[in-house]
Structures are given as structure tokens and as C-alpha cells.
Amino acid sequence: MFRCTGEVRLPGYVRVAAVAAGQFGRVSAGQLKNLGVDRRTIARWTAHGYLHRRLRGVYAVGHVSPSVDKALLYAGPGAMLSHGTAIWWLGLSDRRPYAIDVSTPARCRSVRRVRVHARRSPDRLWHRGLPITPISTTLRDYAATVPLDQLRYVVAEAEYHNLLDIQTIKVELGRGKRGAAKLRRALERHEPRLARTRSRLERRFLELCESAGIPSPRSTSRSRA
DSSP states (O other): OOOOOOOOOHHHHHHHHHHHHHTTTEEEEEHHHTTTTTHHHHHHHHHHEEEEEEEEEEEEESSSOOOOOHHHHHOOTTOEEEEEHHHHTTOOOOOOOOEEEEEESSSSBBBBTTEEEEOOOOEEEETEEEEOOOOOHHHHHHHSSSSSSHHHHHHHHHHHHTOOHHHHHHHHOOTTTTTTHHHHHHHTTOOGGGGGGHHHHHHHHHHHHHTTTOOOOOOOOOOOO
């Protein structure tokens, strides 16, 4: 009979899978190194289809399905979804951005389909398992990239989902901040009924009624998810 002494070390691929399971199936090159996986093993696993390189230093483990979390791993510790990507992740827009926006305190360059924004503040919140910029910051960043009508709709959606905190947002509206002036205009012209529309055509019709100064029809009620 053999007696087991000391700690049993799990195989490398098992340790990697365990880490990736908590990161939507992805792992960074630094994490592989910390797990004791050397470059030759990475090359072998990549050739055999166990690892799939998604970005520089980011690998999908056992699959190649797309996910925004790969951009967070690429951007390093403290990274968070931001701008239009955070808006989409919050469910305030059904437009999935072609490029993933991430903000990070780390030094990192943008790459294909990943836009990296420098962010000094470490503040972030978690939504559906991923970190995003605070709602007030997200709306201001988004305001700098979209037309006013699109921003007004997202502001209405934020209120509908109980995410609109006017007082907190006002702190974000300092002079010289990109998007602040447009977000201020969107709040001044805030129309909650935009969140009850079912199409861009309905939203456009409400805006035309508003511009002409005529009463707009009552919007169909929308049930909360």
C-alpha cells in the first residue's frame, strides 16, 4: 500500500480551466505563467486547439466564442467596460458596439476592436459579473460619442431601469469634461416616455411632436423585465 505524502498538484490544464471558469472561459498570459505553464506548453496547447489566442496575451480556453471580458483581461488590473459598451452591457441599448470600449488605470494601447481609454479613478461597479464605469461616468462618456436624440433615449432607459441619479450625475457635469454639455441638454429635455417606445420611428415621431409643440399620443405601457 502506498501512502500519499504532501499536497497533490493538479495537472496544468486542470488549474488553467479552473481559473478560466471564473473569467468567462478566458485566461491571460500572466495568469498562465503564475500557474506554471511555460511558453512551449502554451505553443503546444495552441497548436492542439486547447488555447485560442484572442488578443495579445489573452487566450480562450477550449473555445473561441466572442465575449467582452477578453478586453478587460487585455487592459489589465482595474479595467472596466465603459462608453457605449457599458451602455450595452447595462441593457440601456440593444446596439452592441463593433469595438469594445474599456477604461483602465494601466498603461495600455488600443488594438483592433478594442478601444482603451485612460482612467485615473479606480471607481467601478459590477453588473452581470463584469466591472463597468459608474453610471454617471458612463452616461457622460457616452454623451461624447452619440447624437443628442440617441442620448435622450438612453437617459430615459436609465430612469426606466432605476439607474438615473440626477444629483450624482450633476457632479460629473464639470466644465471642460467631454460629453458634459450634451448630457446636461439631455437632462434638460428629459422625456421618460422615450423608454416606452418600441422603435426608432416611434421615438422620432415623439421628437417631431415635441419640436412642433403639439401633444404627442400616449405611449403603450411597457412591462418591466
